[in-house]
Amino acid sequence: MTTPTELRTGSARLAGLVAQREISTRLRSKSFLISTGILLLLVLGGIIFGSVTAGSAEDTRVAVTDAAVLDGVEGVEAVPVDTLDEAEQLVRDGDVDAAVVADDNPTGLRVIVDSDVPLDLVTLLSVTPPVDLLNPDALPPGFAYLVAFGFGIVFFTAAMTFGPTIAQSVVEEKQTRVIEILLAAVPTRVLFTGKVIGTSVLAFGQIALIAAMAIIGLTVTGQDELLVGLGSAVIWFVVFFIIGFVMLASLFAATGAMVSRQEDIGATTTPVTMLVMLPYFLVIFFNDNPLVVGIMSYVPFSAPVAMPLRLFLGTAEWWEPLLSLGILAVTTVALIAVGVRIYENSLLKLGARVSWKEALAAR
């Protein structure tokens, strides 16, 4: 055996080792790979479904005795016939959707269909007055809701997938007792940092993969106009997401350390789960209420969703995201300190659940 002359024991290196193990273990776990695969398939499926439904508007087949009546009308395929009877026969047989023939009413046309009034076709044949848009850049209604929902679901999914993951990983070390060997080699806060970093990297990696998939999918299927306009809001979302996620991961790791068995995790992590869910639902339900969204864009637990939404809607001043980000960062640092304390106080207490009083006690 080799007795090393020089030991490499820098905190950064040790935290890196812990993070590395966290990542490689997860990447080898079948359940993680399968759930990531399913997520990717869902995203891909959604994009393909969107593209198919958008592209399915085929030309309406219309029987005409005089092809000239459809001049200048788009989205209609003319099927020339010789007589009115022949046209009616095609409509009855379902070979065409309708027949359009010349008539002496004011429009000069008559539409013959089997039973349903073809509103699309009627609209196509109608004369519409010209419309001038005074605010051509305004967002289509409902788009704000979609964006709020998008930011919300990404943040929520990441927190609810990886939060419990880190809690489980902490409990595993307690439950298998390997924790004592680890603590003999690595300072508690280094272990904590390594686990939070490892889990965060996994979360960011998975989100990036899904985002890349979505962008490529939307571009390939020609729906990339959806991406335009999100621009800087997305960049802010990423920044808020990273800090916000680290904050939540720390809380999940700390509260996970308070129990000794996987079955008991829910008992102590529930408050953190509530912190994740509440703001998420508030933002989604109140996304059209500027006051609520304004407040939520400063509350650290909802800011990662609410502030990018406001930036997207253009209702935030330039300094607002910076202030909110500052609040989030300070809160994160404070909560990490609390998390480390809970973690330190709880790690070696095996058996019964550690009480909040014990967990938070000063050393």
Added chain:
Amino acid sequence: MPTNDATLEIRNLDKRYGARQVLEDVSFDVHPGRMTGFVGGNGAGKTTTMRIILGVLAADRGTVSIGGVSLDTGGRRRFGYMPEERGLYPKMKLQEQLVYLARLHGLSAADATRNASTLLDQLGLGERRDEPIEKLSLGNQQRAQIAAALVHEPSVLVLDEPFSGLDPMAVDVVVGVLQDRAAAGIPVLFSSHQLDIVERLCDDLVIIADGRIRAAGPRSDLRAQHATLRYELLTSADTAWLRDQPGIDVVEFDGDYALFDAADEAAVQAVLRAATAKGDVLSFARQHPSLAQIFKEVVQ
């Protein structure tokens, strides 16, 4: 960096859990090159003391130092520790796990891999290196745990109940490994409540009860201190006459065999003379106190 010929010194440790005083002024030494047995009943404070030595737990008062240098976590990185609560990552492969632990202790990836590989071969686990811990038999899991304590080539070994739950074969493997390390000149501290193993193995002894050190020192000194004038006698004739011998207290009696305590050396010699006069003396020997006896005496 502590050197190999430094003594591990535990001084004045106090530890309290709420109202309960778990350790009170605990002090003892673990000398390099010597096996030190740490003996005490359940709840006497062995595990708490060891956790404090490893820095896993903080003491309310007191110091742990090596060669006079107080220890921080960095200094403890050369410690090998086997906790009483055994455990490794169940799904991680054996060798991969050992390499990970060695690297956490500061070894380079190359050194860690080399050490893990050598150690697994030594412990007869070479063919299992790519199996996850949970797939190993119980005995092999115990060996894996020993490997985990040794893989970073520690310069101090602290083992909490290393023999509990081991089958006799595994006990011999562990004993061999520990003796190797001690012979190489590192301090080895191990706790056990299997007093016969401790008696066979240790050079020094530390006895703890109710959080206080009751006795500490070389095993031979302790034996001498607790030695009594107890002798056993086996003759070809009946030994009932011993009861009437002045200064003699018969402890056990069975026809031609007797175990007795003597008041002084003169009384012992008188017994021997009387015995040879009455018949052939087949055996006449002083009884050294067993560790179990010393332990009982010290703890009471």
